[in-house]
Amino acid sequence: MANKKMTSLGKQKSVIRELAGFGAERAKVVGPENVLNFSIGNPSVPAPKEVKEAILDIIQNETPQAVHSYSAGNGMESTRKAIADNLNKRYGTDYGADNLYMTCGAAASLNIALAALIEEPSDEVVVLAPFFPEYTVFIESQGGKMVLVEARDDMQLHAEDVEKAITKNTRAVLINTPNNPAGVIYSKEALEELAAMLEKKSKENGRPIYILSDEPYRELVLVDDAEVAWVPSIYDNTVVCYSWSKSLSLPGERIGYILVPGKVEDKDLMPAIGGAGRALGYVCAPTLMQKVIERCVDVEPDVEVYKKNRDLLFDGLTEMGYVVAKPAGAFYLFIKSPDGDSETFSDRAKEYDMLVVPGTGFGSKAFMRLSYCVDTETCEKSLPIFKEMMDKYYR
C-alpha cells in the first residue's frame, strides 16, 4: 500500500552494501586489516585541519543564533560570495553571490537542477557510461528519461558518440569529470567538441540543451599534467553541481552548491532552482557548514595518499596485463576483468577477502571499480592477489 516505486527503491539490493556486509562479517573472522575493501567512496584522507579549526572558532566565538538560525533558501550571501570569489580567481570568471544556490550536497544539487530543467515526461537526459548509478534514480524521480551513451574502453568523452543519443527531446547532457567510477578526466578538446555539437543541436531543436556538470571530484587531480577544464567557460548553457564531500572529506555533512552562470539562456533557471529546492523539502543548506565553507573555500585537498595509491595500483596492474582506464582524478580505478565478466571476478576476489565492485551498475559490465581511498598498505597487499588471480583464472 506504500508507494510502489518508493518501496522498490527502498528494497533494491545494493551490490556495494552487500559487499560491505560481507566485508564486515569477514573482518570479524580474519581481522579488519586483512579485508582489502575497495568498495566504498568514503574519503580516507581526513577533513583538513582548517575545517576543525573553523568549527571550533565559530562555535566558541559566535552566538548560537548567528550559527544555527535559518539561512535564506539559497544560502548565506557571504558564503556564496566567497565561493564566487574563489571561482573567479581560478577561472577568470565574474560570478557573484547570485549565481550560486547552496545545497545539501551533490545528490541534492542534481535533483534540484533536474527538477528545474525537466518539464515533460518525454524530456531526455543523456548520461555517459560509465556513470554513478544513482543518476538513473535522480533523473527518473524528477520526471525525465535517461538515455545512455555506451562507453569505449578508454572511458573518455567522444562527442560523436554523444551526438547519436541526442534527439528533439534532449534537455541536458549530464557529465561527470573527473569521473566516478573510471577516474578519467575529460580533455578540454573533447569538451569543446561536445560544446560545438550541442550548440548545433540546440539550434536544430529550437531550445537549449544544457550541460549538467557534476563535479564533486573537481579538485582531486592526481596526475601532474592533467587539468580539469572549467565547463561553463566552454559552453554557455552549463549548470555546475558541486559538493565538498570529496574535496574537503565532508560527505556526511551534506554541503554543496549549484552554479547557474549569468550566460545561461534561460533567465528563469535560477528562480526555478529555488522553487525546486522548496518542492523537494530543502529549506536551506546546513548553516554551520555554510560558515565553515566560507572560511575553508580556498583550502586545497591533500591528494598525496590518493596519488601514491593510484600510481601503485595503476602501474602494478597494467604490468600484470590488466586493462585499466587511465585514471587521472577522483580516487577510482576502472579495471577490465580479463574475460569481460566483472561479476565473476568480484566473486572470485571475495575468496581472497578483497572487495571490488562489478561495473554492471555503472553501465560497463566488463569493468570493475576499485575505490582506492584506502590506506596504502591495503593497495600493496592487493597486488599479489591480483597477480595470483590473473595467473589462476585468466592465463
Added chain:
Amino acid sequence: MANKKMTSLGKQKSVIRELAGFGAERAKVVGPENVLNFSIGNPSVPAPKEVKEAILDIIQNETPQAVHSYSAGNGMESTRKAIADNLNKRYGTDYGADNLYMTCGAAASLNIALAALIEEPSDEVVVLAPFFPEYTVFIESQGGKMVLVEARDDMQLHAEDVEKAITKNTRAVLINTPNNPAGVIYSKEALEELAAMLEKKSKENGRPIYILSDEPYRELVLVDDAEVAWVPSIYDNTVVCYSWSKSLSLPGERIGYILVPGKVEDKDLMPAIGGAGRALGYVCAPTLMQKVIERCVDVEPDVEVYKKNRDLLFDGLTEMGYVVAKPAGAFYLFIKSPDGDSETFSDRAKEYDMLVVPGTGFGSKAFMRLSYCVDTETCEKSLPIFKEMMDKYYR
C-alpha cells in the same frame, strides 16, 4: 523554458519575506530596536549550552572520519537508538532504532513521508486550517491533492469537521499540534475522536487512512496544565515527523526524523520511506548533528521567555477586546482582526513599524499570526500599539 511549476514556486511572492524586507528597511531609519517584528519563526532562545558542549567535545575528541563520513541512509544506529529510548521513557512505548529514519529537518520528513504514502494523483491529504502554508507545496510536489478543513474560531480539532472531508481517496490526515500558526494544542479527547472516526473510515475505504503528525513544536508547551498527547498511542497508523529546529533552536542545521511505529498496517512503509529519501536526493542527515542529537536528546528546551511573552500578549490583547485562539504551545498567537480583515490590519500595523502576518496564507483570512519568539521588550512595546489601533480603527 525552465520547469514552469518550479519557476512559479521560486518566484512566488512571500508575505513573510516582504514583511522582512520592509522591516529591514525601516530598521535602517528608526533603528532595529524600534521595529516590532512578529513575522518570523526563528527561535529567539539560543540553542542550549549542551549543544555547544557536544559540538566542541565531538570535534576535539573524535576523528574527522568518525564525525564527517557518510552515515547509513536511515542515520546512525546509535542516534536512532538514543531517540527511541527517549520516546520509550516518555510515552511507555517500545520503539527500537529500526522505527526511526533520520532526516534533514521537518520539511524533509514531511516530503519523504508524503512521497512514501501517495500513489495516485487522486490520493488526498486532508489538512486542517489554520496550517503551515508550505504543506500545499509539499503535498502537491509529492503528487497528491490537498483537501482543506475550515477552521472554527477556536482553531481546535473537531473530528466531525474532518469527517466531512474524508473520501474514498483519503490517504492521510496531516495534523500539527502544537499548531503553527495558532499555538493551540489538540486535546487527547479530540484526537481520540479523530482516531475512532478514521478507524471507521479506513474500514469503509478498505485501506488505512494515515495520520501524519507534524510535531516540531511538541516540546514547546507553555501552559502548565496543557499536555501534548502521543498520537501513535491513540491511533496505530500514525507516522510522526519531527525536527529539532524549534526544541533545540537548530533550524539552520536541518536535523529531524520520521518515526514509523511497528503497529502501522503497511510493513512496506519504512522501506518506502528509505526509497523516497533516495528519490528526493537525501543521502543522509548531517552527521555531526546526528552525533549532537545523540548526546542532547534528553535536553529540555528553555521555554521561560516564550511563556512570559505568551502571557503578556494573550492577557493584554484579550483585555483590549481582541479575539485570540487560546495559545498553549509553540510560539505563535493567532489573533482575529476586529473587522475580519487581517490584511488591512497588517498594513495598518506597518505604519507603527509593527510586523504581523495576515492569516490568508494560513487558511484563515480573519486572523493574523504573531511569532512571539522575540525579546520580551518587543512584546511590551507592542501592547500600546494594539490598543491604539483598536481605538483608532475598530471601536
